[in-house]
Amino acid sequence: MTYKFNPIPRVLMGPGPSDVHPRVLRAMSAPLYGHLDPLFVQMMDEVKSMVQQCFITENLLTFVVSAPGSAGMETCLVNLLEPGDECIICVNGVFGGRMVDIAERCGAKVHRIDTEWGKVTEPDQVKKALDACPKPKLLAIVHAETSTGALQPLEEISKIVHEAGALFVVDAVTSFCGVPLEVDKWQIDAIYTGTQKCLSAPPGLSPVSFSEAAVKVLDNRKTKVQSWFLDLTMVKNYWAGAKRAYHHTAPVSSVYALHEALNIVLEEGLEARWARHQEVHQYLRKQLEARGFRFLVEEPYRLPNLNSVYLPEGCDEAALRSQLLNKYNIEVGSGLGAFAGKIWRVGIMGESATKNHVNLLTGALDELM
Amino acid sequence: MTYKFNPIPRVLMGPGPSDVHPRVLRAMSAPLYGHLDPLFVQMMDEVKSMVQQCFITENLLTFVVSAPGSAGMETCLVNLLEPGDECIICVNGVFGGRMVDIAERCGAKVHRIDTEWGKVTEPDQVKKALDACPKPKLLAIVHAETSTGALQPLEEISKIVHEAGALFVVDAVTSFCGVPLEVDKWQIDAIYTGTQKCLSAPPGLSPVSFSEAAVKVLDNRKTKVQSWFLDLTMVKNYWAGAKRAYHHTAPVSSVYALHEALNIVLEEGLEARWARHQEVHQYLRKQLEARGFRFLVEEPYRLPNLNSVYLPEGCDEAALRSQLLNKYNIEVGSGLGAFAGKIWRVGIMGESATKNHVNLLTGALDELM
Numbered sequence: 001m002t003y004k005f006n007p008i009p010r011v012l013m014g015p016g017p018s019d020v021h022p023r024v025l026r027a028m029s030a031p032l033y034g035h036l037d038p039l040f041v042q043m044m045d046e047v048k049s050m051v052q053q054c055f056i057t058e059n060l061l062t063f064v065v066s067a068p069g070s071a072g073m074e075t076c077l078v079n080l081l082e083p084g085d086e087c088i089i090c091v092n093g094v095f096g097g098r099m100v101d102i103a104e105r106c107g108a109k110v111h112r113i114d115t116e117w118g119k120v121t122e123p124d125q126v127k128k129a130l131d132a133c134p135k136p137k138l139l140a141i142v143h144a145e146t147s148t149g150a151l152q153p154l155e156e157i158s159k160i161v162h163e164a165g166a167l168f169v170v171d172a173v174t175s176f177c178g179v180p181l182e183v184d185k186w187q188i189d190a191i192y193t194g195t196q197k198c199l200s201a202p203p204g205l206s207p208v209s210f211s212e213a214a215v216k217v218l219d220n221r222k223t224k225v226q227s228w229f230l231d232l233t234m235v236k237n238y239w240a241g242a243k244r245a246y247h248h249t250a251p252v253s254s255v256y257a258l259h260e261a262l263n264i265v266l267e268e269g270l271e272a273r274w275a276r277h278q279e280v281h282q283y284l285r286k287q288l289e290a291r292g293f294r295f296l297v298e299e300p301y302r303l304p305n306l307n308s309v310y311l312p313e314g315c316d317e318a319a320l321r322s323q324l325l326n327k328y329n330i331e332v333g334s335g336l337g338a339f340a341g342k343i344w345r346v347g348i349m350g351e352s353a354t355k356n357h358v359n360l361l362t363g364a365l366d367e368l369m
Numbered sequence: 370m371t372y373k374f375n376p377i378p379r380v381l382m383g384p385g386p387s388d389v390h391p392r393v394l395r396a397m398s399a400p401l402y403g404h405l406d407p408l409f410v411q412m413m414d415e416v417k418s419m420v421q422q423c424f425i426t427e428n429l430l431t432f433v434v435s436a437p438g439s440a441g442m443e444t445c446l447v448n449l450l451e452p453g454d455e456c457i458i459c460v461n462g463v464f465g466g467r468m469v470d471i472a473e474r475c476g477a478k479v480h481r482i483d484t485e486w487g488k489v490t491e492p493d494q495v496k497k498a499l500d501a502c503p504k505p506k507l508l509a510i511v512h513a514e515t516s517t518g519a520l521q522p523l524e525e526i527s528k529i530v531h532e533a534g535a536l537f538v539v540d541a542v543t544s545f546c547g548v549p550l551e552v553d554k555w556q557i558d559a560i561y562t563g564t565q566k567c568l569s570a571p572p573g574l575s576p577v578s579f580s581e582a583a584v585k586v587l588d589n590r591k592t593k594v595q596s597w598f599l600d601l602t603m604v605k606n607y608w609a610g611a612k613r614a615y616h617h618t619a620p621v622s623s624v625y626a627l628h629e630a631l632n633i634v635l636e637e638g639l640e641a642r643w644a645r646h647q648e649v650h651q652y653l654r655k656q657l658e659a660r661g662f663r664f665l666v667e668e669p670y671r672l673p674n675l676n677s678v679y680l681p682e683g684c685d686e687a688a689l690r691s692q693l694l695n696k697y698n699i700e701v702g703s704g705l706g707a708f709a710g711k712i713w714r715v716g717i718m719g720e721s722a723t724k725n726h727v728n729l730l731t732g733a734l735d736e737l738m
Contacts, residue, residue, distance in 0.1 A: 005396055071598045227447075249439075
């Protein structure tokens with residue numbers, strides 16, 4: 001039995017995927033290279049260069065994990081942690097919690113810094129955690145919590161972490177290419193992101209980057225990395241080795257899409273892109289607040305590209321969200337975890353960060369509410 | 370700095386990826402659904418149904434890992450093995466060796482059955498291994514060794530393995546949709562494949578299926594699965610749960626491609642597709658042997674879709690392979706491991722399994738040699 005393939009076009013304003021540029025969609029319709037073709041290897045080099053530019057880093061170990069952002073998270077943790085290692089993980093939403101789960105599966109002893117969802121981790125909390133765990137191998141933190149829309153300041157915490165001699169690991173899945181992020185300047189030792197947020201490529205790949213200090217930790221491991229698929233001691237020979245040793249078959253068409261999406265980001269310019277997200281956020285904010293929506297996150301820590309909002313009194317969020325999808329083909333996100341049924345997450349990311357998108361949404365809301 | 374995106378069309382006759390049908394390429398250019406959109410969930414159900422049809426199984430736990438075939442391999446092993454478990458792994462090429470590596474990373478005690486590369490594992494070897502390890506948790510074997518082109522008979526070994534009370538785990542990366550494979554009839558308990566071989570979709574996903582017995586083993590685990598990303602106790606709630614709990618963001622565009630590629634397979638019919646691969650293999654064989662190529666694998670165990678051949682005396686395999694690629698845009702595969710520099714692997718898989726492909730190759734060879 002076969003099935004028709006006729007997807008209905010949606011307007012993607014949830015927590016990702018975001019709308020994808022026609023150039024990126026078209027890139028995937030190109031015939032495939034073999035994954036060891038010299039011209040594909042050259043394209044991988046170009047992707048690496050563009051990922052470095054977008055992370056604002058010169059890290060040599062910068063490449064793309066052949067799986068979604070969650071696999072990028074696992075890549076960072078399984079390669080840097082060994083059984084018995086101590087680490088500190090900041091938790092203020094779903095994704096901090098996921099890091100704890102993964103780190104524990106690595107056999108690490110995890111010290112949590114728990115913060116109320118929707119708020120950010122304060123430098124003082126990090127200092128206190130370091131008092132209780134003076135020599136952690138790493139501290140991991142989420143830059144942009146996709147479950148709450150909180151944007152975490154990183155620079156001060158990075159300094160404290162490095163003073164303690166630990167590696168600084170950052171989840172940039174929802175911040176990459178949408179808000180200021182400077183890997184080298186902020187001394188981030190390991191970072192991962194996804195393709196389906198402010199980069200506006202389809203989901204399925206995870207750009208990552210590791211500092212020299214992180215590579216040293218990797219080189220000095222005493223045990224094998226528990227995941228074969230994510231083992232950087234092997235993967236790096238495919239992405240960066242002189243001989244380009246075969247490891248696994250790279251997802252060629254997804255790399256095509258990523259290549260073109262990175263081109264589009266760099267043609268716009270990172271700073272212009274950050275400014276666009278901020279500008280559309282301010283416009284969205286005005287429109288939503290005028291209709292009785294209230295922001296979950298305090299203003300200084302609001303992620304511009306993913307807006308967590310309480311609905312106006314008396315709204316049935318699930319019914320309204322379903323009508324938006326079914327009558328207007330507009331997707332907004334529901335709350336996760338503690339916020340399920342209580343908030344919406346309205347994404348204006350990458351190609352979805354336009355005033356037209358905001359107007360589509362508010363126009364539909366005005367009819368429905 | 371940005372880079373042009375203008376891939377040159379290749380003719381893919383290596384070990385994968387194979388040529389992709391224009392319908393599949395076009396499918397990826399469709400705008401994206403959100404990964405929790407009810408219409409995308411319906412598409413996932415359709416993909417599941419079509420994967421079941423192609424595996425010829427009614428296994429409920431049939432779905433698609435969001436990463437390439439190697440991650441499918443890791444999924445099967447990390448979910449079924451726990452530290453201290455004993456298992457038997459048949460090794461007659463690169464991919465059997467990879468299974469050993471992964472199983473050891475799971476903390477399992479691995480008993481290897483080593484067979485000369487290019488040959489297949491005999492039932493008697495399995496019996497002897499079971500004498501030395503009477504109660505293994507599973508026996509894992511490669512159906513079609515991509516590194517040698519050997520096709521492993523499975524039915525008799527499956528019986529022996531089940532008599533010993535073990536699970537039967539099969540790598541079907543290069544056999545799926547190209548040669549006869551019947552998961553339920555052959556009592557396979559866990560199986561994984563890739564999309565970029567005889568299915569002719571782009572690489573990046575791994576269809577898998579688990580029998581009831583395997584699910585029971587999964588349900589009775591004493592330890593957490595070491596990989597969060599590949600943990601079936603959670604992934605299955607996204608692919609098959611009543612509530613479709615969010616786990617990770619599915620690679621939407623790659624699922625589109627898989628959906629359309631599965632449609633094409635089922636429109637052709639599995640048996641017709643198997644017969645086509647066999648017919649083109651016989652044609653290729655005649656053409657290659659007439660030009661002095663010799664097959665590595667004995668006739669009864671030759672994989673029709675991936676032909677491992679020694680080159681005629683005096684040929685510089687690397688130079689010839691490079692000329693084929695650069696002058697004729699035809700990719701054939703080099704040897705792996707022990708066969709590096711010695712053989713070619715000529716793939717006629719999926720859309721690349723046509724007499725036209727064979728004629729392109731032999732025409733170019735006649736000019737070059």
